[in-house]
Each structure stands twice: as structure tokens, then as C-alpha cells.
Amino acid sequence: MNEKLNLYKTFIQFASALGLLNGLTLEESKKVLLESFKLHPNSEDILPIIDGLELDESPDIKFLFNECIRLCDELGPSREYITLLVILENILTIASQAGTKEQTEVASSVFFKFKQEIAEINLKIPKPPLFNMLLETRSIIEWASIYAIYPFIPKRIKGEGRPVLLIPPYLGDDYSTSFVRKYLTSLGFKTYKWEMGFNMVKSHYIPRLEEKLDDIYQAHGKKVSIVGWSGGGIFAKIMANRHPNQVEQILTIGSPIWGVMDMKTPVYGILEFFRGKSLKDRNKRFLEELEPIPDVPVTCIYTKTDGLVPWKHCMEAESYRNNIRNIEVFGSHSGLGANASVLMITANALSANINGQTIQQATTNIERVLYPFYWNGKKRKFTFKNFRVQKT
Incomplete structure (x- = not known):
């Protein structure tokens, strides 16, 4: 501050x-x-x-x-x-x-x-440095190690059958969110897949997503929480902006959710290859729907060592409203779907927003050790005795 x-x-x-x-x-x-x-x-x-x-x-x-x-x-x-x-x-x-x-x-x-x-x-947000892009190779270790780590991840949150729709990242399918879905299901949440193949982040998915959202909402008679990883978070935010009466909250994981039209990324050429046209030909109307902040609780998980997406594009304005939170984690962009910290904070945030709690109240002291805000707070307290640490 x-x-x-x-x-x-x-x-x-x-x-x-x-x-x-x-x-x-x-x-x-x-x-x-x-x-x-x-x-x-x-x-x-x-x-x-x-x-x-x-x-x-x-x-x-x-x-x-x-x-x-x-x-x-x-x-x-x-x-x-x-x-x-x-x-x-x-x-x-x-x-x-x-x-x-x-x-x-x-x-x-x-x-x-x-x-x-x-x-x-x-407009001056730089693209991720080359070093961060090289660090993306650790995602192989993250995905391989999650099989051994998963059984030891705490399962104390009670989902109580609350519906959660999970949307995969750009070029990802439902397998990409398999560990997040598995974890949330084990806690008692009722999870739903994307079921539209590989996510190419195109506007023609929106009508089918709206139909799926309405079906889940009608089946439960309750608002639906939406979790989106990377490009999936783009759709989560658009759904919340269009249908706040059906969306409980959104949680984005390494998702560029504002300023996307001018976003700089080191994988620009790869994105153009898969789209078959220049990124300058993006659907402007579609991306403009990302700019407003939806009138629902918003939790954004991001990593400062993201090698694909500039991390500042992955944060929402916490000062705009008191139910908007940005949570930093350690990890690569490509490994966020297999990151134990991401799994826990996803469950904690979903539960906190449903029960009117803060992230601190929903997160135990042991779990906080896994997050940068814990160590940053310790460092600040050690360096500045009278410094009041900002809440995350």
C-alpha cells in the first residue's frame, strides 16, 4: 500500500x-x-x-x-x-x-x-520473459508428480452437492481439468464437464455453454459456480456477465480476463497457426465482453512465473469490490491443472464465497505455507515491524 x-x-x-x-x-x-x-x-x-x-x-x-x-x-x-x-x-x-x-x-x-x-x-504490459517460457517445461514434472501427491491433498472442504462447471484451457479438453474435477467431486461438489472437445476459444461455443449453464441451473435449482483454466476463464467471465442470475461465482486459473485484444504472448505464432488467421482478426465484440467486471464473486488464481500469459492480465481489480480476490500460486501455466495448490485454493475459494468467508478463514495455517502471500507476509513483517500486510 x-x-x-x-x-x-x-x-x-x-x-x-x-x-x-x-x-x-x-x-x-x-x-x-x-x-x-x-x-x-x-x-x-x-x-x-x-x-x-x-x-x-x-x-x-x-x-x-x-x-x-x-x-x-x-x-x-x-x-x-x-x-x-x-x-x-x-x-x-x-x-x-x-x-x-x-x-x-x-x-x-x-x-x-x-x-x-x-x-x-x-498497453505497456510486457509479454512473459523467455526465462519464464523455458520454465514451462517443469509442467511435465507437475503433471507426473500429481499422481503421487494427490492422495495426500487435504479433503476437509464440504461441497454439499453445489454445482460446478469446469471449462478447459485453450487447446485443452476435459482431460485437462480431470484432477480439479476429481478433487472437487471427492469433496462433495457436483462437477460438470465442458463436453465440447478441444477449446479453441471461439465465440460459437457460447450458445452451447449458455444452454449447458441453464440445464445445470434448472437441474439443481441453484446458481452454478464456474471454474475456467486459461482460455476457459474467458468463457467463465462472459457467462457471468451475461447470466449473473444463474452464476454463483467464477474462479479463473491463469486466465487472461482483461486487455486481451492487446495482450502480448511469446506463443503468438502458435496461436495464429491453430486459428488459421491473424490474431488481429479476433472477434472484437466477443473480447469486449471480457472488460466489464461481473456482478458475482470473482477469484483469480495466477502465477508470476507464467511463461505463456502475462500475469497482470490474469488479475481482476480487488479494489473494485470486496468479493474480488487475486491469489498467487507457485507453478507454470501449463501445469496449473495438476498443481496441488491450485486444487486446494479452488476448493477453498468456492467454499469461502458460498459461505460468506474470506480466503484466510477458509484456508488453514498449514495450507498457507504453499502460497506466496504467506512468505511475502513473513518477509514484510520481518523487515518492517509496523507494516500492516494487505489482505489477499
Whole structure:
């Protein structure tokens, strides 16, 4: 949080100044900001900044605008910036009722310029380094070792017959999700296969997926959880955006779920070979459905040593809502379907979201040792005695 605190301080000043520009009083702008940040993971740090905010009668909005963009650029690409855009939009919506037409037009132009600058920053996500791609060879060991490891994976979560649909990765079929399905079934979840052969991540699968989702929903009379690995997570998010009334939650595993149109990957040529055409000819409408955040709980599992997909594309904005979580694991992209940590966190997350718990509450102390957030927390506590570790 320390490295983002300066950004939030400057953004709060900028957002308030934008409100003033559009006819709001400082107190009215602060009220909107307090409400917007109330459920933010770092609200304890941010709310006092808003409470103590003071601005000149004519703040230099151009300077504050440039400072915000500079800080975002220095922090680098991040899905979290969508939260800033939503807050600015909320302020403009409320301010438009108080301001003049001219004020509204000026403020709107500032907002759209800010949105464009953020989009430019998020285009800078690099493709995975060559070293990570070479590390993908360890997936052979991961898939071979899961047969020996599987019997020892804890089976304490109670699925209670809750329906779960699993969608395989790009170029994968139902065998790809066999260990995840087997594990969830052993815990009492009712799992369902993809049953459409190899997943080529094309929009023509969607009507059949919608039909399958509806069938499962009608059979159980309950909302369905969807788990998607890699390209499968793309469909999980689209289903949740289209049918939030039938989807309990989604869980994505190493899935590029935003910014896919401009995503850089070292396997670009391979993807084009199997598609038979340039990736520039992607279905734009299909991919645009990935950008909105669905109104259901979202859990994203990712690995920073992913050799195929840039890991930043695999994270959703935790600051957007309090039921969005990003969980880092150790492993390769190709081995995530046979990763013991992935199996456990999948079950834990499904159970936590169904029962209204946090991931920490659903994960035992012994299991936490398998995740980077445990070791990062230990390192921070050792280095900074008064540093408050951010919740995962």
C-alpha cells in the first residue's frame, strides 16, 4: 500500500477538483469519495486522507491530472485503475445535476482524457520473459508428480452437492481439468464437464455453454459456480456477465480476463497457426465482453512465473469490490491443472464465497505455507515491524 498511497492522495485531490469544476462543493465531493472508498481494501488508510482534504478555491486541475498520470505510469500497468475511473464517473454523474452544461462538457472531456491515458499505460504490459517460457517445461514434472501427491491433498472442504462447471484451457479438453474435477467431486461438489472437445476459444461455443449453464441451473435449482483454466476463464467471465442470475461465482486459473485484444504472448505464432488467421482478426465484440467486471464473486488464481500469459492480465481489480480476490500460486501455466495448490485454493475459494468467508478463514495455517502471500507476509513483517500486510 505504501507505494500506492501517493497515488491515492493525488487522485483524491484531482477527483475533488474535478467535482469543483463541475459545480460540486468540496464537502459534496468528499461525500462521494468517502462512499466510494468505504469498501476499499485499504479504506483505513484512505478515508482519513479524504476527511482531512483541503483545496484552494481554484485548484490547478491540470497539474493534478498530470501528477495522477505520472504516478500511474511509474507504478506500471494495473487492472486496479478501473476503480479510479469508476469513482471519477460517479462524481461526474452526481455533479452533472448541479453544474451547467458548459461545466459538464469540460469535466467530461477531462475524464475521457484521463481514461485514454490509463488505457495507454495498460498497453505497456510486457509479454512473459523467455526465462519464464523455458520454465514451462517443469509442467511435465507437475503433471507426473500429481499422481503421487494427490492422495495426500487435504479433503476437509464440504461441497454439499453445489454445482460446478469446469471449462478447459485453450487447446485443452476435459482431460485437462480431470484432477480439479476429481478433487472437487471427492469433496462433495457436483462437477460438470465442458463436453465440447478441444477449446479453441471461439465465440460459437457460447450458445452451447449458455444452454449447458441453464440445464445445470434448472437441474439443481441453484446458481452454478464456474471454474475456467486459461482460455476457459474467458468463457467463465462472459457467462457471468451475461447470466449473473444463474452464476454463483467464477474462479479463473491463469486466465487472461482483461486487455486481451492487446495482450502480448511469446506463443503468438502458435496461436495464429491453430486459428488459421491473424490474431488481429479476433472477434472484437466477443473480447469486449471480457472488460466489464461481473456482478458475482470473482477469484483469480495466477502465477508470476507464467511463461505463456502475462500475469497482470490474469488479475481482476480487488479494489473494485470486496468479493474480488487475486491469489498467487507457485507453478507454470501449463501445469496449473495438476498443481496441488491450485486444487486446494479452488476448493477453498468456492467454499469461502458460498459461505460468506474470506480466503484466510477458509484456508488453514498449514495450507498457507504453499502460497506466496504467506512468505511475502513473513518477509514484510520481518523487515518492517509496523507494516500492516494487505489482505489477499
